[in-house]
Amino acid sequence: MITKEQVLHALSHVDDPDLKKDLVTLNMIKNVEITPSKIRFDVVLTTPACPLKGHIEHACRNAIALFVDKNIAVDINMTSHVAGPKGDQLPNIKNIILVASGKGGVGKSTVAANLALALHAKGAKIGLIDADIYGPSVPIMFGLEGARPKASKTSDGKTKIEPITKYGIKLLSIGFFTDPNQPVPWRGPMVSTAVKQLFNDAEWGELDYLIVDLPPGTGDVHITVAQGFPISGAVVVTTPQNVALSDAVRGIGMFLMDSINIPLLGVVENMAYFTPAELPDHNYYIFGKDGGKRLAERFNAPFLGEIPLVKSISDSGDNGLPVMMDEDNPARTAFLEIAGKVAQQLSIEQAKVKVVS
Amino acid sequence: MITKEQVLHALSHVDDPDLKKDLVTLNMIKNVEITPSKIRFDVVLTTPACPLKGHIEHACRNAIALFVDKNIAVDINMTSHVAGPKGDQLPNIKNIILVASGKGGVGKSTVAANLALALHAKGAKIGLIDADIYGPSVPIMFGLEGARPKASKTSDGKTKIEPITKYGIKLLSIGFFTDPNQPVPWRGPMVSTAVKQLFNDAEWGELDYLIVDLPPGTGDVHITVAQGFPISGAVVVTTPQNVALSDAVRGIGMFLMDSINIPLLGVVENMAYFTPAELPDHNYYIFGKDGGKRLAERFNAPFLGEIPLVKSISDSGDNGLPVMMDEDNPARTAFLEIAGKVAQQLSIEQAKVKVVS
Numbered sequence: 001m002i003t004k005e006q007v008l009h010a011l012s013h014v015d016d017p018d019l020k021k022d023l024v025t026l027n028m029i030k031n032v033e034i035t036p037s038k039i040r041f042d043v044v045l046t047t048p049a050c051p052l053k054g055h056i057e058h059a060c061r062n063a064i065a066l067f068v069d070k071n072i073a074v075d076i077n078m079t080s081h082v083a084g085p086k087g088d089q090l091p092n093i094k095n096i097i098l099v100a101s102g103k104g105g106v107g108k109s110t111v112a113a114n115l116a117l118a119l120h121a122k123g124a125k126i127g128l129i130d131a132d133i134y135g136p137s138v139p140i141m142f143g144l145e146g147a148r149p150k151a152s153k154t155s156d157g158k159t160k161i162e163p164i165t166k167y168g169i170k171l172l173s174i175g176f177f178t179d180p181n182q183p184v185p186w187r188g189p190m191v192s193t194a195v196k197q198l199f200n201d202a203e204w205g206e207l208d209y210l211i212v213d214l215p216p217g218t219g220d221v222h223i224t225v226a227q228g229f230p231i232s233g234a235v236v237v238t239t240p241q242n243v244a245l246s247d248a249v250r251g252i253g254m255f256l257m258d259s260i261n262i263p264l265l266g267v268v269e270n271m272a273y274f275t276p277a278e279l280p281d282h283n284y285y286i287f288g289k290d291g292g293k294r295l296a297e298r299f300n301a302p303f304l305g306e307i308p309l310v311k312s313i314s315d316s317g318d319n320g321l322p323v324m325m326d327e328d329n330p331a332r333t334a335f336l337e338i339a340g341k342v343a344q345q346l347s348i349e350q351a352k353v354k355v356v357s
Numbered sequence: 358m359i360t361k362e363q364v365l366h367a368l369s370h371v372d373d374p375d376l377k378k379d380l381v382t383l384n385m386i387k388n389v390e391i392t393p394s395k396i397r398f399d400v401v402l403t404t405p406a407c408p409l410k411g412h413i414e415h416a417c418r419n420a421i422a423l424f425v426d427k428n429i430a431v432d433i434n435m436t437s438h439v440a441g442p443k444g445d446q447l448p449n450i451k452n453i454i455l456v457a458s459g460k461g462g463v464g465k466s467t468v469a470a471n472l473a474l475a476l477h478a479k480g481a482k483i484g485l486i487d488a489d490i491y492g493p494s495v496p497i498m499f500g501l502e503g504a505r506p507k508a509s510k511t512s513d514g515k516t517k518i519e520p521i522t523k524y525g526i527k528l529l530s531i532g533f534f535t536d537p538n539q540p541v542p543w544r545g546p547m548v549s550t551a552v553k554q555l556f557n558d559a560e561w562g563e564l565d566y567l568i569v570d571l572p573p574g575t576g577d578v579h580i581t582v583a584q585g586f587p588i589s590g591a592v593v594v595t596t597p598q599n600v601a602l603s604d605a606v607r608g609i610g611m612f613l614m615d616s617i618n619i620p621l622l623g624v625v626e627n628m629a630y631f632t633p634a635e636l637p638d639h640n641y642y643i644f645g646k647d648g649g650k651r652l653a654e655r656f657n658a659p660f661l662g663e664i665p666l667v668k669s670i671s672d673s674g675d676n677g678l679p680v681m682m683d684e685d686n687p688a689r690t691a692f693l694e695i696a697g698k699v700a701q702q703l704s705i706e707q708a709k710v711k712v713v714s
Contacts, residue, residue: 103492104461104573109600134574135460135604153484180603183575188545191576216461216573217491218540219548240673243466246537247492254540276633276641284633286668287677311643318599318645 002068004032008041010067011343014059017052018344019351023060029285031077039064040075046347048080048123048208051340062127082208083350090199093207095232095346098262100255102247104216107270107307108237109137110317111338113215115235117324118339120168124208127163127170129198131225135345136175142166143320149176152203160203169205169219172198175250188220194219198227198312209343218254226260232263235304235345237243240269240291252299265345266302267292270337274309281309283308302345305338309330359425361389364396366506367424371416372411373402375701376708380417388434396421397618403704405437405480405565408697439481439565440707443602447556450484450564452533452589452703455582457612459604461573464627464664465594466494467674468695469570472592475696477525481565484520484527488550489572490580490640491541491549499523500677506533509560517560524682527564529555547576552578556586566700573604573681575611583617590622597648598624609656621703623659625648625695631666640665659702662695664688 012024023029023043030042043056048058056309057076064074065179082094084297090096107133116128130138141146149172150162163170176196186194204210215221225231234255238248248267257261269292273283296303307313310331316323323329324336364443369381380386380400389397407413414433421431439451447453455467465491487495496502500549505531507519520527531551543551561567572578583589591612597604605624612619624630626649630640643666653660664670668686673680680686681693 013464044469045410080531104463104602105596108461118605134576135600136608137600140600140603181606181610183607185580185611185614185617186574187577188548210597218542219576220544223542223544239462241671243492243494243497244462246497250383250491250540253538254542257542274631274641274643276636276639278639279633279635282633282635284631284668286666287671300496309643314482314598314644 001036001087001258002034002039004034006068007032007034007041007064010063011060013063013067014056016056019046021313023056027041033216038073038075039068040077042077042079045078045080045341046350047082049119049340049343050080050347051337053078056110057127080123089230090204093204093210093309094208094210095208095343096229097232097346098212098214098233098234099120099237100214100251101216101237102218102220102249102251103238104135106237106239106244108216109213110313110323111136111237111270111307112211112269113141113237113322114324114335115171115213115339115342116209117322118335119209119282119343121324121336122339122343124343125206126206127204127210129210130171130173130175130211131195131212131221132197133174133186133221134215135266136173136178137317138173138213139175141317141322142171144171144176144179147176154203159201161197161201164205167322172203173201174224185354192220192224195224196228218251222254226262230236231262233263233267233349235268235342236295237268237270238295239271240285240288241264241289242288245295246286247290248295253337263349264301265300265342265349266304267296267344269306271292271309274308288290294348303342304341305334307334358393359429361391363425364389364391364398364421365627367420368417370420370424371413371699373413375705376403378476380413393429395432396425396436397491399407399434399436400524402435402437403707404439404700406476406697406700408435408694410435418693418703435482443701446587447561450561450567450622452565453567453569454622454699455571455588455591456594457571457579457591457608458594458625459606459608460573460595460601461492462595463594463601464680465573466570467670467680468594468625468664469494469568470498470594470679470690471681472517472696472699473566473568474524474679475692476566476568476680477702478697479700481700482563483525483710484561485529486567486569487528487530487532488552488555488569490531490543490551490559490578491572493530493535494571495528495530496532497676498674498679499528501528501619502537504533507590510579512644516558518554518558519560524679525562529559531555549577549581551583552581575608578579579611583612583619588619590706592619592622592625592699593652594627595652596628597642597645599645601644601651602648605652607653620697620700620706621656621658622706623661624653624656625661626650626663628666629663659698661698662691664691674680
């Protein structure tokens with residue numbers, strides 16, 4: 001009869017390539033069950049969006065075959081438990097990820113929305129805060145114009161805002177509380193108060209990832225969010241031209257400041273190139289080439305991917321059906337890859353924190 | 358001998374099509390000189406950028422031929438005197454024009470820079486303030502990275518900032534005072550103070566038009582500038598997609614608020630379409646079609662023009678040589694037309710004010 005020790009010994013030869021340690025040391029192997037004809041166990045990854053999931057499963061099977069029995073059936077349940085920086089604040093939210101850009105109009109909201117949907121598609125519990133006070137995009141992007149979140153009383157008598165759930169994601173946008181036809185001429189302190197409420201006064205429930213779509217720049221909202229909440233990391237979106245990159249440099253610089261110190265999870269390049277349907281072999285680099293890649297290299301951060309300039313992406317933002325919800329949209333793959341890399345990078349960052357502590 | 362009265366009588370049959378009154382009533386005819394062989398006079402328009410300049414000159418010649426003498430030589434000096442809302446504040450600056458957008462990244466800075474250059478090309482004295490605190494574009498767009506304005510003492514002992522002159526335009530950018538590699542994590546009050554200094558503490562000299570490139574949104578800078586200075590009008594830039602238009606609606610709404618009340622001079626649509634060099638007959642409306650036109654109609658404001666999505670425009674912004682300075686760039690015409698319409702609209706707005714007062 002095969003023993004649990006034999007199985008664990010075999011799996012101690014399988015490393016998590018990101019975390020650079022073996023699965024047994026990382027305490028990722030759970031619920032080992034052995035019958036004469038079959039071995040089964042769980043592999044508990046740090047994120048359901050792990051892009052190496054298939055690779056790790058394959059390595060486990062090889063290890064059992066090599067070190068235990070090459071003919072026995074192996075049933076592996078690939079699952080995940082998202083770890084997060086636990087604290088007093090927002091204890092039910094495991095990770096808060098900021099999506100930022102120095103410059104506006106680079107597709108930050110498109111990336112935030114589709115990143116949220118892609119992580120949800122991989123099995124994670126997701127919330128999305130649209131904190132772009134002067135240009136909230138979530139109401140249009142999710143087809144929720146005119147929607148108003150309900151308020152409810154908690155058991156201890158506090159009033160809580162209920163996020164609106166669409167496509168499986170819990171959403172709050174500053175745009176749900178303002179008239180789309182009315183300007184929002186608010187100075188900084190009012191903006192900061194409004195944004196804080198989206199975090200503190202909402203009934204988020206349990207979330208693996210709360211994605212925050214920040215306004216452009218490095219102003220009141222950024223300072224309030226970065227210093228007021230336990231942020232796991234930031235994704236920076238840019239287009240390839242210099243005027244956008246120089247703003248992105250300042251945006252990243254803010255996250256890396258000592259007083260803020262938020263890990264940069266990587267750079268997404270949007271509007272990378274345009275390919276006319278009639279000329280599928282021609283990529284037009286309208287805004288220049290590889291600007292996002294160079295930016296990532298400059299900060300020694302992962303390049304998370306490039307998204308082409310596609311009419312259907314702009315359309316999908318306008319018609320309330322994000323790219324991720326359109327099975328036929330070719331840009332969907334780009335967002336799924338980006339989501340995988342973001343989750344992966346977050347796990348790597350959290351492993352770093354553990355080593356330090 | 359022809360008399361001055363005959364000339365003025367003839368010219369009283371020529372109307373300024375925008376101001377809907379004749380040139381004599383508008384006091385636009387100056388320095389009439391008559392010799393036996395020639396009539397000469399000045400036509401003093403309200404802007405050097407008047408797009409009807411040629412039309413008015415032609416109408417004057419016809420009137421002289423019809424009412425005075427069809428064979429006499431006529432020498433007309435088409436000139437201009439830019440009128441402005443005189444006040445105690447900034448008495449040497451005749452008009453302050455805001456260039457705004459609800460959403461960022463729609464090409465507001467590109468429009469502001471080329472509008473300034475186009476008005477200058479038409480003979481006006483121009484200043485440009487880049488008030489986009491978190492994303493200043495003027496230093497890169499004008500090839501002035503690392504430039505620092507000098508300070509000088511005025512006769513009464515005050516320290517004044519000297520704007521940097523490039524391509525004939527006096528420039529100040531918040532980016533001249535910050536390190537391009539350092540973030541600017543400033544809350545609203547600090548931002549407001551910095552922007553006010555660009556207006557008040559600079560040695561602008563005499564200007565026909567001071568163009569102000571605002572940040573996206575409707576925040577601290579907008580409130581500070583709109584309420585703190587005598588603004589002649591605002592130009593709103595948008596791209597055609599709904600998420601940009603909805604932000605532009607709020608941006609325009611702010612200008613039209615009772616407490617702000619700034620005339621909307623019109624709407625510019627940027628990134629209207631892309632035309633591949635290999636397919637000159639194909640216009641790709643990547644962000645949708647006619648969004649800017651519909652926005653202008655909604656507010657009963659002039660549609661100032663559309664600018665195609667052209668790599669050379671993005672490049673020109675990056676390499677310090679704006680489109681207007683590149684004689685071969687086909688987009689130059691679009692900016693010249695927009696500048697003419699802006700100046701025209703401003704004259705119309707100012708004529709309205711005169712009627713009221």
